[in-house]
Amino acid sequence: MKHWLPSLLIAVQLCAVPVHAIEAPESKVQSTSASQKMNSLVDTLMRKMTLDEKIGQMNLLSIGFDVTGPVVSQGVDEKIKSGLVGGVFNSYTPIAVRKLQQIAVEQSRLKIPLLFGYDVIHGHRTIFPINLGLSCSWDPELIERTARAAAEEASADGLNWTYSPMVDITRDPRWGRVSEGSGEDPYLGSVIAKAMVRGYQGSSYDKPDTVLACVKHYALYGAAEAGRDYNTVDMSPVKMYNDYLPPYKAAVDAGVATVMTSFNDINGVPATANKWLITDVLRKQWGFKGLVATDYTAVNEMVEHGLGDEAKVTELAMNAGVDMDMVGELFVKHGADLVKSGRVSEAQIDAACRRVLEAKYKLGLFDDPYRFISEKRNKEQLMSAEKMELSKEASIKSMVLLKNSNQVLPLSAQTKIAFIGPLVKDKRNLIGSWSGAGDWQKSTDIWQALDTKFGANKFLYAKGCNILDDTALIERLNRDGALLTRDEKTPQDMITEAVQTAKQADVVVAVLGEPCSMSGEASCRSNIGLLENQFELLKALKQTGKPIVLVLMNGRPLTLPWENANIDAILETWFGGTRAGEAIVDTLFGDANPSGKLTMTFPYSVGQIPIYYNAKSTGRPFDEKEKYRSKYLDVSNSPLYPFGYGLSYTTFAYSDLSLSSSTLKPSEALTVTTTVKNTGRYPGVETVQLYVRDLVGSITRPVKELKGFQKVELKPGEEKTISFKLTSDDLRFYDSDLKYAAEPGEFQVFCGTDSNSVKASKFTLVH
Numbered sequence: 212m213k214h215w216l217p218s219l220l221i222a223v224q225l226c227a228v229p230v231h232a233i234e235a236p237e238s239k240v241q242s243t244s245a246s247q248k249m250n251s252l253v254d255t256l257m258r259k260m261t262l263d264e265k266i267g268q269m270n271l272l273s274i275g276f277d278v279t280g281p282v283v284s285q286g287v288d289e290k291i292k293s294g295l296v297g298g299v300f301n302s303y304t305p306i307a308v309r310k311l312q313q314i315a316v317e318q319s320r321l322k323i324p325l326l327f328g329y330d331v332i333h334g335h336r337t338i339f340p341i342n343l344g345l346s347c348s349w350d351p352e353l354i355e356r357t358a359r360a361a362a363e364e365a366s367a368d369g370l371n372w373t374y375s376p377m378v379d380i381t382r383d384p385r386w387g388r389v390s391e392g393s394g395e396d397p398y399l400g401s402v403i404a405k406a407m408v409r410g411y412q413g414s415s416y417d418k419p420d421t422v423l424a425c426v427k428h429y430a431l432y433g434a435a436e437a438g439r440d441y442n443t444v445d446m447s448p449v450k451m452y453n454d455y456l457p458p459y460k461a462a463v464d465a466g467v468a469t470v471m472t473s474f475n476d477i478n479g480v481p482a483t484a485n486k487w488l489i490t491d492v493l494r495k496q497w498g499f500k501g502l503v504a505t506d507y508t509a510v511n512e513m514v515e516h517g518l519g520d521e522a523k524v525t526e527l528a529m530n531a532g533v534d535m536d537m538v539g540e541l542f543v544k545h546g547a548d549l550v551k552s553g554r555v556s557e558a559q560i561d562a563a564c565r566r567v568l569e570a571k572y573k574l575g576l577f578d579d580p581y582r583f584i585s586e587k588r589n590k591e592q593l594m595s596a597e598k599m600e601l602s603k604e605a606s607i608k609s610m611v612l613l614k615n616s617n618q619v620l621p622l623s624a625q626t627k628i629a630f631i632g633p634l635v636k637d638k639r640n641l642i643g644s645w646s647g648a649g650d651w652q653k654s655t656d657i658w659q660a661l662d663t664k665f666g667a668n669k670f671l672y673a674k675g676c677n678i679l680d681d682t683a684l685i686e687r688l689n690r691d692g693a694l695l696t697r698d699e700k701t702p703q704d705m706i707t708e709a710v711q712t713a714k715q716a717d718v719v720v721a722v723l724g725e726p727c728s729m730s731g732e733a734s735c736r737s738n739i740g741l742l743e744n745q746f747e748l749l750k751a752l753k754q755t756g757k758p759i760v761l762v763l764m765n766g767r768p769l770t771l772p773w774e775n776a777n778i779d780a781i782l783e784t785w786f787g788g789t790r791a792g793e794a795i796v797d798t799l800f801g802d803a804n805p806s807g808k809l810t811m812t813f814p815y816s817v818g819q820i821p822i823y824y825n826a827k828s829t830g831r832p833f834d835e836k837e838k839y840r841s842k843y844l845d846v847s848n849s850p851l852y853p854f855g856y857g858l859s860y861t862t863f864a865y866s867d868l869s870l871s872s873s874t875l876k877p878s879e880a881l882t883v884t885t886t887v888k889n890t891g892r893y894p895g896v897e898t899v900q901l902y903v904r905d906l907v908g909s910i911t912r913p914v915k916e917l918k919g920f921q922k923v924e925l926k927p928g929e930e931k932t933i934s935f936k937l938t939s940d941d942l943r944f945y946d947s948d949l950k951y952a953a954e955p956g957e958f959q960v961f962c963g964t965d966s967n968s969v970k971a972s973k974f975t976l977v978h
């Protein structure tokens with residue numbers, strides 16, 4: 212490697228400095244001598260830095276293609292030259308990154324390289340299913356592979372930092388950002404958070420295909436009131452610690468290098484000014500040693516939150532322990548004055564600057580600031596055949612079969628099938644939101660996939676309706692690049708044509724859902740049913756009396772009571788990524804068997820929200836016959852499709868739930884065993900789920916909590932015995948004093964195919 216800072220490196224060898232604790236995994240700084248080297252380099256560099264240059268490292272600017280807020284950074288080149296920028300995001304490709312890095316290392320006084328960040332959320336160039344979809348695979352190994360592939364592409368495109376994983380627990384499908392996370396469960400969310408960190412950061416920063424991960428949005432962003440983005444969060448500490456904080460902590464435990472603060476306030480204090488959250492919990496309790504960046508202009512937004520003027524909110528964020536200010540530039544504007552007036556200590560700035568420099572060191576940027584720039588790797592990695600294949604695999608494994616009456620699916624290519632709907636020939640929406648570097652024109656749509664597999668002229672087609680008919684909404688979404696159009700034909704003519712087409716077929720496949728711009732950031736909905744015009748089409752198709760398969764593409768759980776009652780088969784495909792078209796066609800025709808399970812509850816109606824499986828019992832649990840019970844008059848308490856739910860073309864039978872003992876001692880393990888048999892005609896994969904209920908506690912406990920899951924592949928007629936080990940550690944929770952311990956007493960244990968369909972047994976945890 213080229214050493215571009217020779218004078219600094221010589222100085223490093225001469226300095227004796229204290230050893231700072233460094234988190235794994237990272238071979239570059241694993242050993243004491245390696246961490247001494249890092250500290251020496253950083254110390255030496257920081258001794259040369261002015262206060263302004265130190266604060267400059269805390270400045271994170273957006274330059275390039277995308278912005279997600281009102282401020283676009285100006286005059287970035289000049290600021291880099293003056294040493295006033297620590298990192299940039301939204302610029303990628305070897306050419307763009309080299310140009311900016313050159314300014315930093317050739318034209319700034321101290322030649323400190325830049326970090327290059329980007330929102331690589333579910334793939335970089337090769338796009339995988341949206342994260343909510345990926346989570347439905349219940350396959351951490353697969354998810355880790357998608358993150359690894361994304362890191363390989365991103366790092367070959369000049370990037371060294373991704374703003375992912377997003378691990379916000381979400382119980383409100385109105386919130387558009389449910390599409391970016393892993394759903395409602397803290398256990399599964401934690402497993403996936405770790406897998407993604409491992410995927411991005413690999414085993415060692417020494418490799419040039421490793422990028423820094425950034426867990427976000429710290430914290431509790433998914434609990435925004437009323438499912439409205441950026442909204443207030445007010446939550447008890449017990450709920451935070453038990454239900455919402457675990458996935459962030461899991462990412463920290465997995466060695467995540469960076470954390471992004473969230474936009475929301477928490478019990479009155481915005482996350483970005485929240486010293487308790489950033490310094491006490493994250494750094495002191497969890498031992499996080501990496502850097503904390505804000506979300507986009509989150510410091511400035513605290514003026515609007517009502518916390519004071521610009522200088523005041525800057526002081527609050529710096530003193531809370533924020534290291535980098537994303538886009539808002541208030542740190543560079545007010546930081547030095549705050550230090551001079553004693554409102555922020557220089558030690559605080561030093562600590563933040565050090566963390567930014569350490570991140571750069573770990574990435575090897577002080578050895579070679581251009582190590583992520585390689586035309587060769589760029590050519591080899593981007594959208595390689597293996598990554599495209601992985602995209603298809605991930606898409607298949609993310610699909611959830613919600614209904615399949617009379618085995619309508621899989622389809623036979625020998626029958627006459629009409630494909631109807633605005634998403635049959637649509638590429639734009641397949642890659643979902645947060646797919647900035649993805650090229651939607653390179654994705655395969657359903658019609659194209661049919662053509663490749665069978666020849667499309669074998670099938671009937673009608674568009675049936677526009678994705679969206681509401682012109683005001685179309686205009687609004689198109690302002691942000693949605694590319695929505697309305698057909699020249701009238702809605703009625705389109706429906707008539709679709710009905711005529713359907714009448715000629717034996718089976719109708721209706722491909723409907725949301726435009727991808729209706730989920731993701733700032734894309735909340737108060738009504739989460741199918742869009743009205745699409746619903747009209749579906750009702751008209753139903754009138755033909757033909758069997759109907761509904762293929763859904765959407766970024767959140769939808770309310771589908773009519774569809775569930777009237778449509779024969781429903782396949783949830785989310786936004787399945789670059790190869791979604793082929794994945795869907797393979798699945799529809801039985802070359803793949805759906806195995807996904809929901810990670811977010813699908814409600815009957817918006818009025819049931821928030822709705823989630825791990826709820827509390829209440830003192831008056833649901834009873835159909837009793838009046839004074841916790842329930843609604845007009846809808847049941849149960850969801851339409853529960854957490855963990857998903858069908859297969861085959862069927863599975865569970866039997867013989869047994870426990871190795873009826874008691875569990877703290878030092879021992881209990882083995883829970885069940886037998887699963889494939890009782891249908893197709894080979895299939897089942898996700899066996901293990902839940903527990905703590906029957907008596909010092910505080911009220913959820914009616915079920917996921918504690919484990921295993922995927923099992925079974926041929927027709929085959930059966931396997933599945934075992935889980937439970938220890939008292941798995942039964943711990945935070946009590947009202949936030950003490951994390953298991954309480955002795957009776958527990959129920961459940962095994963089954965989803966959170967609702969389970970077999971139960973009992974054991975006692977003894978002292």
Ligand code: NOJ
Pocket residue numbers: 279330374427506507732
């Ligand atoms: C705002 C979003 O909340 C965050 O998720 C994203 O990483 C940043 N913008 C940067 O684009």
